[in-house]
Amino acid sequence: MYVRFQSPVPNRRGICPGVFGLVNALAKQGRLSDAEEAFRRENNAWYDANFTDPATVDPTVYDRAVNPQAAAWFKASAGHLIRRVPGYLAILAAHGVECVRLESADPGEASVED
Known part of the structure; x- marks a missing residue:
């Protein structure tokens, strides 16, 4: 199982930005406040x-001409990576940005596995 945190609304390029891109x-x-920027x-x-x-593994991975729908996902079992996401979600919520x-x-x- 894989997990992704993203905007529910596509941007002008038709892509739903992920949590890191949104922050x-x-x-x-x-x-961002000073504290939010420090967290980020x-x-x-x-x-x-x-x-x-x-x-860094494949420079074309996010090239919209080559991979127009490329998106990063976490393995659901990668708790050590997902553990920090709630802080990003809190920043988005504080600014009224849906994720x-x-x-x-x-x-x-x-292209890369966690």
Whole structure:
């Protein structure tokens, strides 16, 4: 089983951004509080150090021309990776940004496994 946290609404490119993209977008817009930004930076750094970015394995993985529907999923058993997601969800909720949890037995081809 796999888990994904994403916007329930597609963006202008027709893609539903994931939880990290949603929080990073708030940061780029300057909408995060100091505490939220500190959480984002600390936890993004933790993910960078503890999980392989699929784009480093395959630079085309998020290329919309090559893989227009590419999306990152967690294995449901990857508790050590999912454990930090509630903090991101709290930031989104504080800003009125919806984020839903999806589950799938087969979300598609995996380029990196957690």
